Amino acid sequence: MKKQIIQTAALSAFILSSPCLAAPSIQYGVNQTINLLPNAADQEISFFISGITTPAIGLEFDIQVGDGGIDLGGDNTGPVITHIxxxxxxxxxxxxxxxxxxxTFDLARQSTIDVVSTVLEDGLLATVTFSTVGMDSGSYDLLLSGVAGSFNTDLFDSIGNPLSITAPNGTINVIPEPLAIVFCLLLSPYLLLQRDPIRLKC
Structure with missing residues (x-):
């Protein structure tokens, strides 16, 4: 339970999203809301993408928690991003x-990926690991766009042009474990829609 909370939320949003989006779109959590357990490390959250119609050769993945913490001139101290x-x-x-x-700041990261052959498929885009060690509760903005004021998550085509994907900002909550368990149980029926299990644990 401590290693990972809810992947059901992200998967259900991915499955139920429209395949006819105007631009590729990132989905995570439930309506872009992620819930983490308090005082726990190694909590993995999946980020999915759908609607890719142009082959991509790379990705810039930008993410920020709250005001970005001391590294970006802010005051927040967590949840900490430990791995992408x-x-x-x-x-x-x-x-x-x-x-x-x-x-690789605690509350703000930028990771990039380049591939030899282009990609033209929907699915898992990234797995981000968070730690809430030392935290009891709290609610924070989660940014994929406007990170550090001006950086946006985006895919790039074969000649390096951005595809202008929809990378919505959301919320990350640290909630007590009993509430997290109830939340997971309420969403468990969506597992019946799942055809290809992707890193789901409740």
């Missing part, structure tokens, strides 16, 4: 990917 995985089981996995972690 753009390779394992993602849409890039079969393209001989190379990941570079450009910025």
């Amino acid at each position: 995985d753009l390779i394992s089981n993602t849409i890039f996995a079969d393209g001989s990917p190379t990941q570079t972690d450009v910025v």
Whole structure:
């Protein structure tokens, strides 16, 4: 339970999203809301993408928690981003990917990935690991766009042009474990819609 909370939420949003979006769109949590357990490390959250119609050769993944903490001139101290995985089981996995972690602040990160062959499929985009060690509760903005004021998560085509994907900002909550369990149980019926299990644990 401490290693990972809810992947059901992100998967259900991904499954129920429209396949006819005007631009590729990132989905995570429930309506872009992520719930984490308090005082727990290694909590993995999946970020999915759908609606890709133009082959992509790379990704810039930008993410920020709250005001970005001291590294960005803010005051927040968590939840801390401890790892970003753009390779394992993602849409890039079969393209001989190379990941570079450009910025690795506690509350703000930028990671990029380049592949040898272009990607034209929907699925898992990234897995982000959070730690709430030392935290009891709280609610924070979660940014994929406007990170550090001006950086936006985006895919790039074969000549390096951004695809202008929809990378919505959301909320990250630290909630007590009993509430997290109830939340997971309420969403468990969506598992019946799942055809290809992706890193789900409740």
